[in-house]
Amino acid sequence: MARISLFYILTIIIIASGSIPKGYDEGGFAAVADMPSFLHDFGLLGKQWDGDKHGLIATKANITSFGVLGAAFGAILALAITDKLGRLRTWQTFMAIWMAGFFITTFSSGILGLLLFSRLFSGIGAGGLTVVAPMYLTEIARTKSRGMVVSMYMVMLLSFLMFGFFISYGARKSLAPSREQYRAVLCVPLIPGGIALFFSSFIKDTPRWLASKGRNDEALTVLSRLRGAPPDDPAVKKEYAEIIEQVRDAKQRLSDTTTWQIVKEVATISSYRKRFLLGLAMQTIAQWTGGNGITYYIPTIFRYAGVRSDNISLINSGAYGALKLFFTMIFTWGLIDVFGRRVCFMSGLFLQCITHVYMAVYMGIWIDSHNKAASDAAVASVFIYAVGWSIGLCTIQYLYGTEILPTRIRSVCYATNMTVHWFFQFAVVRATPAMFESLNIWGAYVFWACICFIGLVFLGLWAPETKGVPLERMEELFSGPWYMGWRAKLGPQRDAEDDSLERSPSEDLGSSSEAVQVNMQTKYP
Template sequence: MGNPVGPGMWKAALAETPREAFNWRLAFSVLCFGLMGAARGLDEGLIGTTVTQKSFINEYNLKLTKSQNATQLAQRTGNITAMVQIGSVGGALIAFIACDKLGRLWATRQLCTIWIVGVIIYITSNGSYGQVLAGRFIMGLGIGQTTVVAPTYLAEASPRSIRGLCICIFSGSVYLGIMLGYFANWGTSLHISNSTSKQWVDATILHIIFAGLIIIGSFFALESPRWLAKVGRDEQAAANMSKLRKLPLDHPYVQAELIDIHDQLEREREATLGSGFLGPLKELFMLPGNRYRILLGLGCQLLGQWSGAQSITIYAPQFFQTLGVTGSSEKLFATAIFGVVKFVSAIICAFFLVDFIGRKRSLATGIIIQFVAMFYVAIYLTVVPSATTGKLKSASQKHAGTGAIAMIYFSGVGWALGWNSIQYLIGAEIFPLRVRSLGVSMIMCFHFVNQYGNTKAVPQMLVVGAPGLSPNGTFWFFTAVTLLGLGFVWFFLPETVGKSLEGMDELFNLPWHMIGRKGAALTAGKGSVAEAMMLGDTEKVAEISREEQVENVDGKRTGGR
């Protein structure tokens, strides 16, 4: 009987986790950092519907005129919509420095401050196109950091048995923000006059509310024990780990985690001795195991961002209009329900799938659902091109159109179960501690570069008669990328459920062609004291513990730091 993989590893990890580790202090920290996902969600939910509101359209000239054709209008709309993504590229890079130098808590406070400043500049623009772009760029500098700081903290603070759940609280909060943004704009379109600019400003205030709540919550959360150990604050690291697990410091579960943290740090220090300022960068790209990790993370971002669902999230009203939903309120309502569907799907993934059936199966399930949805819509728009004008001639065309609208909702389900959860989860848990924030920062920088690209491209891709892709061609493109993503997941993505963060080294040190398909089975219970304890490998536990005791005597990990 081989080593447990997937659900088997999760069950073993869950059975070995003391009940005390699931406590209110951990829940509070997870909630505080998980809510940062709402930063991106609010922007995506608000801006996609804001640019369709009459008050915003009139204020910033987002309409066809004699001097502005459909392509120029799409470019202007794309500039406003995508400016947060441009800022987020810089934010993702800033986050690496903030995370490593300031710690996870102070990085959170400074990013929320930048986020609030950007929102204030944005909502006080009073018709100034340049100020809107500037405000949204600064918002992006703050929002982009959330995708690095929050998943990194959640991965480091969570027990491995529920690490997927905890990180997916972040991705679930993305859809909480999207849903609230959709409903806020739908509500203001119904209850605030189109003639006043306050129609969109009132909804945008949600950004400031969430940023304020996160700043306040950060003063009651505990700093990451792994970051404290990394900067040499060992006593505080041990104390925080004890508090997060609600277990005494000498408890075997706590001691196993601390031993693994110090053991990995020592190995990394020895491997990069004398590498200087560029050490982390060299470590990330020169070591084969780390190089595979960075390429895996970049591949997930590329395929996820161009699979189409993210574009539909941002431009949901336009996509519903393409499929025949007319009327401003009707489009906003359909979009709001789309937000609910995605939010519920993300919560289901977090609580019932990503740990229980594993990362790989959850992602593959989501991609298959997304593929079917995109394939149907592509066929529909090819067979019934008149759908883009809202002129359906027969009852069968109308029924097929209803099916296409339903498939947009299904694509949201697939995205929430698949790429959206994994794109934050996998990057946060695969990197070694010394280069974790740098690795996540680079991956999320690439994430926002791709998001900016498709945010700018999609409005022009959907223009009927434009050179290149039309609406049906756009969905054929999404279909092809989704299918390619399924093959990528099968061959390259390893199963990481139940593995300790420090045990990942054993997995990624395998030959590259074995990591994705056989890595989990070959390395189950190897590479860390925590995993060895979980699977009852007493010899491995004793061996690593002896090594740890010798190094403690030599002063390498305690007094010598």
Template sequence: MAGGTSIWFSKDAQTDPKEIFNLRLLYLLISVAWGGCFYGFDTGNIGGILTLKSFENAFGMASMSEVEIDNRKGTIAAMLAAGGSAGSILAAPTSDFVGRKWSVFLWGAVFLTGAAMQMVANYDVLIAGRFIGGMGVGASSMLTPQFLAENSPKSIRGSMTATYNLMILMALMLAFWVNYGVSLWSYQGVETDDTQWRTAMGIQLIPGGLMCLMIPFVPETPRFLINHGKSEKGRKHLSMLRKLPTDHPYVQLEYQEITAQVRYEQECYQGHSYWVVMKDIFTIKSNFQRFFLAVMLFLFHKFTGTDSLNYYAPEIFQLIGVKEGSSSLLTTGVYGVVKFVVTIFYVAYLVDRVGRRLPLLVGATMQATAMLYLALYLRFAGSNTHTVGGTPAGGIVGIVWIYIYALGWSFGHSVACYVVAAEIFPTRIRSVCMSVCFFINWIVDYGITRATPNMITEMGWGVFLLYAMLTYAGVIFIFFCLPEMKGRSIESMDDLFQRPLWTMWRHAYPTEEERVRQGVMDITRKAENEDHATEKKDEGRSEHTEYVRSRG
């Protein structure tokens, strides 16, 4: 990471002190972002593993009816999301009382425990392991963006927070290709050998182990420390992260913003109990508007149908004419590559240069249109329309539209809700708000994942039409209600959300004064002017002394 005039850095970042883009910040980013791999590997693994004959034989699915198989597959895939909903709620108290750093470590260890249990060829143990592993995934999905947002310089906060999503998609892509690789195994007895599915399942242990090894060497977030009465330690950690002295103007401005926010909250609101925090969320207009916006973004994020594609991509490709087996897994692997490559571009360039709002509007429109094509194609051409020469022309166009969907997803709903939720809330209520948002995210994920096999069987093309209409509705909501967060400090969000939510489109892009919390810039300028006046006064005294000496 470096400053200077790199084209990958926003205009704001190019004017920041180059010292703040340092190896310590890079180490923190890598250590925490491993949490994204938990979700990516598990999501990408299970869809392909469920199609392997060795897995079906290991868990007694080979002799079941189609309805029983649909139910069991849905339960296995969805149990991760059920655990995720529990983990996302439990992450809030650990984050607030144990601290951000050790909460990340704790839930990483929980994930490792669940991942290890999934290697056992027993249905009950597998279900329990997926629930426990899901708790680690759900907690990490809330804690990782929060940790990254609280430690990031505001000029690259979007890129750093979005790295969590980049790691999800990197792991998702790798999982797709691991599944494709093991599907090509053809030695005698492969269909009864547990090694095949365990190889694909076991890869998720790697990022969990790396995160738990690296996190102990990462500092606690300055915002957490200052909010819990450890101001000097918070200032020290801020100075250490920015690699600047504590009296440097950049550190002073950021520290003043954090302390001003904490002081304001302490003066206005008493107590840190969750009852008091919930009252603050639902009775204070600016807090409730932020909470409502974040919840709606997560709902529309799920209503795009991404979970159906991620968990059941091989089956969906078969619907539009791709042959069953390694061909559908290969097509799924390419789908993962498209998502990963486009997300790299989003994280490295778009999110902190173009922003969150415009890419989300464009990307969501692309997703909705792709789903609409799939619905119309399946409605008029039917499903599983194989031809002698392979996939029919309409099916090939469908594959292209799914890849366009992946492109739109990667710089739209894939990242935006995580980044926005991590940066719009004040420190006092951030953990609770993010936990509720991620609980909703995971409980809807559970419902969609559990129901998808049955929905495809019962509704067919109607599933994709439903996703298309919901995603178009989300585009309208986003246009009117989502302001641009790029360049704003976390603390300045208080001023922004005093306005009615439906008018945010009029104030979408911040002026220079709106980038910093009101009053803090004045305090900083006043301090700088006083320092300048003192320096002038000292210079005057020195000149007078020299004059007196020269006169004898």
């Protein structure tokens, strides 16, 4: 049985805390943005807009979505600094940026311009963390438990999403409707964020990044601590040798490269291109299935489904977050590394699709009918949707985006994917209120259902099963046509020395699929 070191566990917890900004934004801030005390302080009550309904909707959407827009720029910034500063220093930088920005948000005191600025600024930190945290976790995880380790990012995120709704409910019940009420809610995530930032000074960067910078002795020491075994342990030596071999191979083929050169290689090397585009497709489909649009406006959606009380709507929103957390934990600690990635995301997309179809029917036919049975079914469908999202693309979009990419291009490609993720999330969050108004709510659900169906078809054909596949052999799954990815499997493992003798630099850098296949043993049964 593999040994689990305390250092390994603490490192995972600290780095996974990088999801707190995103999680609390979707839960705590989303709930605060609907609080009467917050709306009154920032002049967002309907009576304060003299009947300008469209202007009020646009302003509220800006407040919610500007944090997401800032996150898109944070992901771009992460692209520029992750490889230079290292995974750990980048994580610390973005956590500090988010804390500073969120502190300003908390104490904006009714100044709308300052609030919008702070939302953008804190979003930069949150966006950068979505790039570096999953990347860090991927690079320190054992092969057999990589899915579980990376998914801890989502477990932490959903925990704080859930806490945000329940804390908001508690503040509504126990505090007077004043600035102190919504400030109490917004202050909460700064505490665990600060604790994680402090303790991050006691952990180390990833062995893979250290080795890529020629700090081999340090890489071995860190790997040994992560695995809870001495450096001369056979398992540690084997994993270290694989890391060094991969880094050496990457340096020989891609030494002295710039970001622009990596972009050209991704565009011309078939295996790189397929992997990058698959990660991009995962992020795109995940956002446009309605995932974060629904989460940011979940209290409103429960009211559309027939929940009349604001407090009960918040309780349901907290239960929605709790259900997502519960099924994400089941997914993390069992489903993902037992049933595999494909079964999970296909099942999740199917559940999302059928619940969107029902909600479209409900919103189109029964929304004003006061039909209790239909209303109860609509509320239930929101919870079923949460199950589908949690066992599917909610987590797998991050996992695929890191594990299918080789170390050399991982930072550039994953940061690019996360930039697209954030821009699309901004578009979804910004557009959802307008979609509800212009498409009479039901039209938005028809749109989301169609995206789920498209995802079932394209990702069902394209995405290979990566369960248990070492990062160093991931390339073998992408040697065939993209639409045959669903059948890709590893072939017999070849001896590294024999493999290196058969491979020439021109073959490694060839743009055709035939050149890439020289070093692959993929089977399509």
